[in-house]
Amino acid sequence: MKKNTLILACFFSFGLALFGETHGYLSFSYGGVTKLSETLKGSFAHPEAGVLLSGALGTNIRALTEFSLESGSAPVLEQAWIGFGEADVFLVKAGLIPVPFGRYNRINRPYSTLLVEAPLSVQSFYPHRWTDPGLSVEGRLAGFSYALYAGNGLGEAGILNERPALSDNNTGKSWGGRIGLTLFESVEVAYSRHTGPYSDDGDRNLRLEALDAHLFWGSLNVQFEWIRGQVDNPEGYEKGSLDGGYVLLRYGRRGVVPFVSYQMMDYEDGFHGSGFTGEDGPGAGIFSRRRRWAYGLSYRPVSGLVLKLEIDADTDRDTGNRSHAVTFQAALFF
Numbered sequence: 001m002k003k004n005t006l007i008l009a010c011f012f013s014f015g016l017a018l019f020g021e022t023h024g025y026l027s028f029s030y031g032g033v034t035k036l037s038e039t040l041k042g043s044f045a046h047p048e049a050g051v052l053l054s055g056a057l058g059t060n061i062r063a064l065t066e067f068s069l070e071s072g073s074a075p076v077l078e079q080a081w082i083g084f085g086e087a088d089v090f091l092v093k094a095g096l097i098p099v100p101f102g103r104y105n106r107i108n109r110p111y112s113t114l115l116v117e118a119p120l121s122v123q124s125f126y127p128h129r130w131t132d133p134g135l136s137v138e139g140r141l142a143g144f145s146y147a148l149y150a151g152n153g154l155g156e157a158g159i160l161n162e163r164p165a166l167s168d169n170n171t172g173k174s175w176g177g178r179i180g181l182t183l184f185e186s187v188e189v190a191y192s193r194h195t196g197p198y199s200d201d202g203d204r205n206l207r208l209e210a211l212d213a214h215l216f217w218g219s220l221n222v223q224f225e226w227i228r229g230q231v232d233n234p235e236g237y238e239k240g241s242l243d244g245g246y247v248l249l250r251y252g253r254r255g256v257v258p259f260v261s262y263q264m265m266d267y268e269d270g271f272h273g274s275g276f277t278g279e280d281g282p283g284a285g286i287f288s289r290r291r292r293w294a295y296g297l298s299y300r301p302v303s304g305l306v307l308k309l310e311i312d313a314d315t316d317r318d319t320g321n322r323s324h325a326v327t328f329q330a331a332l333f334f
Helices: 003-017 119-123
Strands: 021-032 042-055 061-070 076-086 092-100 130-143 144-151 176-182 188-197 205-217 220-231 241-249 256-268 285-298 306-317 322-333
Touching: 076 130, 119 220, 119 241, 119 256, 119 285, 176 205
Parallel strands: none
Antiparallel strands: 021 042, 021 322, 042 061, 061 076, 076 092, 092 130, 130 144, 144 176, 176 188, 188 205, 205 220, 220 241, 241 256, 256 285, 285 306, 306 322
């Protein structure tokens, strides 16, 4: 997407949103890594504030702009897009759009996620709150949901979860999307794909695929997501590969809601990693095989406020080393 087109889309969406609704969110976490036999000695971490501006001009034009701010960081433009059409039928978005890949990326805000820490695969395989300058088309039809997009794609970096710049690092465009099917009004399954040139010269590609599902029976809610991918590397290096996912179960919808999650990831890439500076400056490589059990409770005492307690038990599957983290999080949406 050309830079001037993105600037125009961001400006128009921000201006239009000012005449609509304004919402905000706040969150903070307290905790730390500890041995279970020791008293928790934690600290406050990751305080965050965000603002959502949304508006509409008639029935077929709408816009949304979101900014966030974390302690010690500059403000971040999370998304800024203009939409044309009906949201539940056929909606075209242009600007800085959320990438429709998997389930977790669509709800990755403290007030809307059950987990305090994102699943291992989500943390590692794509950027936090993955957005991209581009164009998307989404809607629903007879039990099917679809979201297709084209955009700049991810730029080459030491690890895939690094947030990309708004400018494109090559002349090629990436594309992909998510196709879902709802069954019996209680089961949704979906397939996602992302593919496009990854290197600065545009001669090496990145491919990601995801399968996700959401099931609920009464008070029991189950979420599942699995991601696989491949990174093209220069001659002399094997292709990078990633494989991992999570299962999340919770019971209850009101009051104190217990949850448990099993997560795992394999990430191997001999070309990228710490110290990577480009094709002429390979990194130390990425060789990570981890699993995690996450247990916790979620409680919504009033509308818009969620309190979460999570215990994470991580294991390095190569060395057997274990670590534990206990974290409390409070998140407010208003």
